[in-house]
Amino acid sequence: MNGRFDNYRRDYYGGALMVLLGGVTVLQSASYEIGTLTQMGPGLYPAALGVMLALTGLAIALNARFVEPEEGSDALPPEWRGWFCIVLSIIAFILAGTYGGLVPATFAIVFISALGDRENTIKGAFLLSLVIVAVSVVVFWWALDLQLPLFRW
Amino acid sequence: MIAQALQDLWHGFGVALIPHNLMWSFFGVLIGNLIGVLPGMGALSAISILLPLTYSLQPVPAILMLAGIYYGSMYGGAIGAILLNLPSHPPHAVTCLDGYPLTKQGKGGIALSITMLVSFFAASCGIIVMIFASPLLVSVAFQFGPPELFSIMLLGLLCGATMSKGSALKGVAMTIFGLIVGAVGTDINSGVSRFTFGFHELTDKVELVALALGLFGVADFLCNINRMHIVGSSANVRFRDMRPSRAEMKQSFFPMLRGTLVGLLFGAMPGTGPTITTFVAYAIEKKVSKTPERFGSGALEGVASPEASSHSKTQVDFIPTMSLGIPGDAVMALILGALLIQGIQPGPLLITEHADLFWGLIASFWIGNIILIVLNVPLIGVWVKLLQMPYRFMYPSALFFIAVGVYSTNNSLFEVGEVLVFGLIGAVFVALDFSVAPILLGYVLGPMVEENFRRALLISRGDLMIFLEQPISAVFIGLCALLMLLQTYFALRGIRRSKWGVLAAK
Numbered sequence: 253m254n255g256r257f258d259n260y261r262r263d264y265y266g267g268a269l270m271v272l273l274g275g276v277t278v279l280q281s282a283s284y285e286i287g288t289l290t291q292m293g294p295g296l297y298p299a300a301l302g303v304m305l306a307l308t309g310l311a312i313a314l315n316a317r318f319v320e321p322e323e324g325s326d327a328l329p330p331e332w333r334g335w336f337c338i339v340l341s342i343i344a345f346i347l348a349g350t351y352g353g354l355v356p357a358t359f360a361i362v363f364i365s366a367l368g369d370r371e372n373t374i375k376g377a378f379l380l381s382l383v384i385v386a387v388s389v390v391v392f393w394w395a396l397d398l399q400l401p402l403f404r405w
Numbered sequence: 406m407i408a409q410a411l412q413d414l415w416h417g418f419g420v421a422l423i424p425h426n427l428m429w430s431f432f433g434v435l436i437g438n439l440i441g442v443l444p445g446m447g448a449l450s451a452i453s454i455l456l457p458l459t460y461s462l463q464p465v466p467a468i469l470m471l472a473g474i475y476y477g478s479m480y481g482g483a484i485g486a487i488l489l490n491l492p493s494h495p496p497h498a499v500t501c502l503d504g505y506p507l508t509k510q511g512k513g514g515i516a517l518s519i520t521m522l523v524s525f526f527a528a529s530c531g532i533i534v535m536i537f538a539s540p541l542l543v544s545v546a547f548q549f550g551p552p553e554l555f556s557i558m559l560l561g562l563l564c565g566a567t568m569s570k571g572s573a574l575k576g577v578a579m580t581i582f583g584l585i586v587g588a589v590g591t592d593i594n595s596g597v598s599r600f601t602f603g604f605h606e607l608t609d610k611v612e613l614v615a616l617a618l619g620l621f622g623v624a625d626f627l628c629n630i631n632r633m634h635i636v637g638s639s640a641n642v643r644f645r646d647m648r649p650s651r652a653e654m655k656q657s658f659f660p661m662l663r664g665t666l667v668g669l670l671f672g673a674m675p676g677t678g679p680t681i682t683t684f685v686a687y688a689i690e691k692k693v694s695k696t697p698e699r700f701g702s703g704a705l706e707g708v709a710s711p712e713a714s715s716h717s718k719t720q721v722d723f724i725p726t727m728s729l730g731i732p733g734d735a736v737m738a739l740i741l742g743a744l745l746i747q748g749i750q751p752g753p754l755l756i757t758e759h760a761d762l763f764w765g766l767i768a769s770f771w772i773g774n775i776i777l778i779v780l781n782v783p784l785i786g787v788w789v790k791l792l793q794m795p796y797r798f799m800y801p802s803a804l805f806f807i808a809v810g811v812y813s814t815n816n817s818l819f820e821v822g823e824v825l826v827f828g829l830i831g832a833v834f835v836a837l838d839f840s841v842a843p844i845l846l847g848y849v850l851g852p853m854v855e856e857n858f859r860r861a862l863l864i865s866r867g868d869l870m871i872f873l874e875q876p877i878s879a880v881f882i883g884l885c886a887l888l889m890l891l892q893t894y895f896a897l898r899g900i901r902r903s904k905w906g907v908l909a910a911k
Contacts, residue, residue, distance in 0.1 A: 263572075266837035270578045277585055277600075284597050290867030294592035294599060295857045298585060305581040312574050314895075334630030335832075338623065338804065342825040345808045346818045361808055362801045369797035370631050380798055384805050392809055399816040 270309025441481020531720025582849020673722025
């Protein structure tokens with residue numbers, strides 16, 4: 253792939269994203285009272301920020317054409333497996349923490365996220381999780397008195 | 406006044422040497438060093454992971470510990486840069502250039518010990534400047550009202566946005582995004598909940614730790630997973646290898662002085678990141694050298710000068726953070742956030758109201774740096790082992806520490822969800838070539854910016870000219886304008902050049 257094209261695309265989407273974020277901020281702020289400069293409402297400051305963000309985004313997108321290709325910034329394909337496992341592991345931590353307690357939550361976050369790496373085997377991930385569960389129980393539950401029970405059901 | 410400062414410093418040593426405080430300082434340096442050595446973990450991740458731990462402490466030990474973590478992790482980062490060519494903290498990218506070749510020549514130990522000595526010298530200079538400059542700055546700061554505070558924060562934000570790495574416009578966008586994130590929660594003037602989207606947990610603002618760990622922890626893992634391939638280092642550094650010869654000491658003496666000066670100068674400018682400082686120090690050293698061709702293939706000067714500059718800058722950075730409440734970079738923003746959580750409002754009053762905290766902190770810098778040296782001499786072998794820990798084991802464990810750390814701040818799993826959201830946002834931004842550090846700066850300063858803006862306009866009854874009519878404020882606004890003009894000029898020049906390039910290619 254052509255490096256220049258990628259840089260262009262990245263800036264273009266980046267600028268568009270900023271315009272979108274700014275727009276959402278302005279819309280959301282408009283639902284609070286805006287007020288005047290003498291009597292400022294809660295919405296004025298965020299609305300002003302939203303406008304500035306959108307304008308900056310516009311400038312980034314317009315500027316995209318002129319950005320010089322940087323060396324060493326080739327676009328890598330997204331790492332879906334890694335992303336999926338990391339995101340899932342954090343969600344699993346929240347769920348297991350709510351319904352299961354510290355031990356299952358610890359095991360879930362380490363085990364699932366470890367599977368995101370292509371070089372980790374299931375056995376390796378399992379052993380690593382056991383080690384971290386031990387650390388978690390000794391350090392956080394026993395020594396630091398974490399307010400999350402070991403198990404709950 | 407100097408006598409007064411020295412007396413206060415003496416008192417500060419008394420505070421820092423209380424065994425309880427000393428213990429936390431030691432603990433901070435040790436853990437900071439440990440985390441800093443781990444691949445992919447810099448000062449930011451180290452401080453954010455350990456921030457929850459400080460909530461239960463008294464303010465003085467808490468801040469001593471955080472400062473310890475900071476320079477511990479900075480030094481840990483240097484170890485990774487020199488021995489493994491792995492810059493875990495961007496400022497160390499320069500250290501890699503000459504540090505790693507030195508390791509390949511078998512002189513890694515010497516590079517490390519020079520780094521240690523140089524850091525200690527530079528930090529000491531920074532501390533001395535801090536001792537004498539802070540009271541001066543405070544006497545000026547008392548004349549700061551809302552308009553002045555707003556203008557100087559604007560300048561700080563603008564500097565932080567445009568001088569970090571990457572495109573200036575993108576930095577500005579990230580800063581504004583940070584300001585918006587800072588506006589989430591209950592508006593102090595009207596009590597309206599803003600941007601909470603129905604989550605009552607958000608009325609109490611976005612959690613600082615969750616934001617920082619999302620942006621610098623989870624986002625980092627998302628970007629590095631399956632991509633971090635560590636080149637196994639055969640570096641086997643023993644204590645014996647670390648003793649530099651007299652010639653090597655001499656060789657790095659003047660680079661050390663120059664680097665320290667660069668750091669001091671840049672530290673005085675708000676918002677200039679440490680990365681830029683180290684790059685400038687390296688460039689100067691290369692210019693000054695009689696044999697510039699040695700740089701890049703193992704010149705000791707190329708390690709000494711940037712490391713000195715980053716350490717003296719670190720110390721000087723504490724001045725605006727503590728005395729004005731305006732952090733210079735993302736790390737300082739985190740430390741400022743920690744102070745606020747402890748119920749301490751940084752600002753001109755801090756030095757008089759919390760004298761034990763301020764002078765204790767200064768004294769602890771020295772003590773901390775000595776601890777650092779004492780620790781690293783025997784532990785260097787352990788660090789080298791740690792450096793070789795594979796990323797595939799490191800990140801799942803770190804993810805767990807992040808989740809538990811965030812949970813423990815408020816005993817709430819909702820905030821673990823915040824980490825996930827900010828991690829994803831951060832990863833998208835990084836993928837689009839934005840640098841995420843300015844978000845943190847904006848987040849911490851945001852509420853203060855809004856408050857002072859509102860107050861200033863209350864005083865002037867809605868007249869924006871107040872920012873230009875007050876002389877001190879006008880100077881800062883003028884500097885902001887100058888900065889923007891310069892940036893536009895450079896950007897336009899860049900465009901013209903690249904157009905030329907395109908034309909020439911045709």
